[in-house]
Amino acid sequence: MLSKHPVDHIETQEILVDPGQQPVRIDKFLTDKLPKVSRNRVQNGIKAGTILVDGQEVKVNHKLSPGEVITIEIPRYRPEGEDGAPVPQDIPLDIRYEDDAVLIVHKPPGMVVHPANGHRDGTLVNALKFYLNKTDLPTLSGNDESRVGLVHRIDKDTSGLLVIAKTDEAMTHLAKQFFDHTIERTYQAVCWGEPEEIAGTIDAYIGRDAKNRQKYRVYEEPEEGHKHAVTHYKVMEALYYVSLLELKLETGRTHQIRVHMKHLGHPLFNDARYGGDRILKGTVYSKFKIFADRCFDLCPRQALHAKSIAFTHPTTGERMSFDSDLPDDMLEMINRWRNYIENRKQSDPHP
Known part of the structure; x- marks a missing residue:
C-alpha cells in the first residue's frame, strides 16, 4: 500500500469480512490477509484514510464485524528507470523547510531528481540519502530506494520546489493528496x-x-x-x-x-x-x-x-x-x- 515512487494512479481492492468472522482488530485482520504488508504500514494506511470500512474512515483498533466491506486504495507508481540503490553523495541541498515528516527542497535547474538511465549519480535522491543519513533523520525503508521520499518530481531543467516525505505515513498521506488534486x-x-x-x-x-x-x-x-x-x-x-x-x-x-x-x-x-x-x-x-x-x-x-x-x-x-x-x-x-x-x-x- 505504500511505496516511494511518484503516484500515477490509485486502484481499489475490496475485502469482504466472512460471515463467520470473530471480532478482530482491523490492523491484525489485514496483516494476516496481506502477508507482504507490515502491521505498521496497515496502521499508516488506516490513519491516512486509504483504508475504509463500509466507505467510512475508522481507527486502527476498530473491531470488524461479519459482512463489513474493507476498501483499500492502493497507489500504483511509475516504474523505476534503473536497478540498484543510489549511493549517498555530499551534494548541497537548498532546504526551505524541514520537520520530522517532510522536507521542502528547492531544486536548481540542471539537477536530475532521481537516478535513471544516464544519470546514476549526482541526483537529488543521492543528495537526500546523504543528508538524511548524516543527520540521523528517519529514512524510508523498502526494496526500492531510487526514489526515496519522492511523492512527485520535476524535470531536470525545471527549477523549483519539491516536497519530500520522510516517513511512510507522510508518503501515503501526500500521495493521496496528489491523487485527489488537493495539493x-x-x-x-x-x-x-x-x-x-x-x-x-x-x-x-x-x-x-x-x-x-x-x-x-x-x-x-x-x-x-x-x-x-x-x-x-x-x-x-x-x-x-x-x-x-x-x-x-x-x-x-x-x-x-x-x-x-x-x-x-x-x-x-x-x-x-x-x-x-x-x-x-x-x-x-x-x-x-x-x-x-x-x-x-x-x-x-x-x-x-x-x-x-x-x-x-x-x-x-x-x-x-x-x-x-x-x-x-x-x-x-x-x-x-x-x-x-x-x-x-x-x-x-x-x-
Whole structure:
C-alpha cells in the first residue's frame, strides 16, 4: 500500500469480512490477509484514510464485524528507470523547510531528481540519502530506494520546489493528496509569443509520441495509456515576442506544461525537446537574432519554474504553503526582453 515512487494512479481492492468472522482488530485482520504488508504500514494506511470500512474512515483498533466491506486504495507508481540503490553523495541541498515528516527542497535547474538511465549519480535522491543519513533523520525503508521520499518530481531543467516525505505515513498521506488534486502547485514560465486569451484552461489528453518516445504530445482521440491532463494558465506579462505565464496544475503528467503550451502554439522559451529553442516570434535575421541568441545563452534550458506548493501537513493537519522567487537565469532573460521592448517602443511604436 505504500511505496516511494511518484503516484500515477490509485486502484481499489475490496475485502469482504466472512460471515463467520470473530471480532478482530482491523490492523491484525489485514496483516494476516496481506502477508507482504507490515502491521505498521496497515496502521499508516488506516490513519491516512486509504483504508475504509463500509466507505467510512475508522481507527486502527476498530473491531470488524461479519459482512463489513474493507476498501483499500492502493497507489500504483511509475516504474523505476534503473536497478540498484543510489549511493549517498555530499551534494548541497537548498532546504526551505524541514520537520520530522517532510522536507521542502528547492531544486536548481540542471539537477536530475532521481537516478535513471544516464544519470546514476549526482541526483537529488543521492543528495537526500546523504543528508538524511548524516543527520540521523528517519529514512524510508523498502526494496526500492531510487526514489526515496519522492511523492512527485520535476524535470531536470525545471527549477523549483519539491516536497519530500520522510516517513511512510507522510508518503501515503501526500500521495493521496496528489491523487485527489488537493495539493496546489503554481508554476511560472516564459513562452514564445502572446496567447490569444489572457487566461484559459488547457484540457487535453497526453501520451507518448509514437514517432519519438522521448517526447509526449496531445491526442484529440485518447487511447489506452493516454492521460487526462488539465493546466490553467494566466498571462502575467505580455512582451510581444514572449510572455511570462502563471500556470496551475490539476493533474501532474510528465512534461504536462511543456506539452500543453506546445499544443497551444506557444512553446516554452528554449525548450529544446518541444521546439522552443529557436526563434518563433520575430525575424531570424539582423540584430534581433543576435539578441535572441543572447537570451538563449542567459537561460540555457526551458524557462519553467515550480514556484509554489501548498498541502495539508500529514501529521498536524495544518495547511502549509511555500513560495520561491524566479531563479536568476529566468529573471535576467525576462529583463532583457523587457528592455528590448522598451527600447523598441521608443524608436518604433509598432515593434
